[in-house]
Amino acid sequence: MPERRVTVQAEVGLHARPAATFVQRAAQAPIAVTVAKGGGEPVNAKSILSVLALDVRQGENVVISAEGEGAEELLDELAAIASAP
Amino acid sequence: MSTIVLAPVAGTALALAEVPDPVFSAGMVGPGVAIDPERRAGPVVAPVDGKIMKLHPHAFVIVGADGRGVLVHLGIDTVQLKGEGFELLAAEGDRVRAGWPVVAWDPAGIEATGRSPICPVVALDAASADVSGIAAGSVSVGAPLYTWR
Numbered sequence: 723m724p725e726r727r728v729t730v731q732a733e734v735g736l737h738a739r740p741a742a743t744f745v746q747r748a749a750q751a752p753i754a755v756t757v758a759k760g761g762g763e764p765v766n767a768k769s770i771l772s773v774l775a776l777d778v779r780q781g782e783n784v785v786i787s788a789e790g791e792g793a794e795e796l797l798d799e800l801a802a803i804a805s806a807p
Numbered sequence: 808m809s810t811i812v813l814a815p816v817a818g819t820a821l822a823l824a825e826v827p828d829p830v831f832s833a834g835m836v837g838p839g840v841a842i843d844p845e846r847r848a849g850p851v852v853a854p855v856d857g858k859i860m861k862l863h864p865h866a867f868v869i870v871g872a873d874g875r876g877v878l879v880h881l882g883i884d885t886v887q888l889k890g891e892g893f894e895l896l897a898a899e900g901d902r903v904r905a906g907w908p909v910v911a912w913d914p915a916g917i918e919a920t921g922r923s924p925i926c927p928v929v930a931l932d933a934a935s936a937d938v939s940g941i942a943a944g945s946v947s948v949g950a951p952l953y954t955w956r
Contacts, residue, residue, distance in 0.1 A: 738886065742830045743830075743835070769931075770837060770931045771860075771870070771876040775860055775861065777861065
């Protein structure tokens with residue numbers, strides 16, 4: 723399955739604005755998207771509750787995965803959001 | 808099954824659109840309502856029965872038995888305070904009833920740092936249509952704030 727591994731750069735981690743932006747973009751996609759922290763269990767990237775529960779801090783790695791039409795472009799965008807400072 | 812979400816603090820209910828933060832005001836986190844709190848130090852209470860899934864000094868999420876999560880964010884940009892001005896009264900993972908204290912704070916102290924003490928109370932992963940009966944005007948702590956269908 724196509725995936726991207728990125729380091730979260732935002733000082734607040736994948737919370738607040740980065741989390742909301744990330745989830746909003748994922749939720750627009752017609753395909754399933756997951757995000758996992760480090761080697762952990764993937765969660766639904768379209769759920770703000772799930773993403774906040776992951777509790778990704780600045781400097782931690784996430785793996786974003788999706789499969790299907792538009793997956794590569796979607797993953798590029800989500801990776802850019804997750805790794806934005 | 809519907810959930811009555813209670814006011815975590817006393818104050819004046821405001822539409823999320825009035826929150827001075829584009830992420831909350833655009834509803835990107837979810838639908839709900841904000842409270843402009845009374846400028847009086849005191850406890851912030853759980854808006855629903857459930858488990859404290861995440862507890863930061865400036866924000867917490869409580870997840871009910873039905874899996875619904877409610878976010879209470881204490882002021883805007885308050886993550887920058889790194890906990891200063893907040894006191895935890897519960898622990899992450901605790902099960903609480905609606906109305907139980909979770910954090911103590913002083914909204915006037917937050918305001919004195921130049922930040923807004925407005926508290927968004929957000930229904931996570933909900934659609935706007937799922938939230939109704941939104942309170943307007945003055946609300947007491949623990950009073951019904953909205954219904955999440």
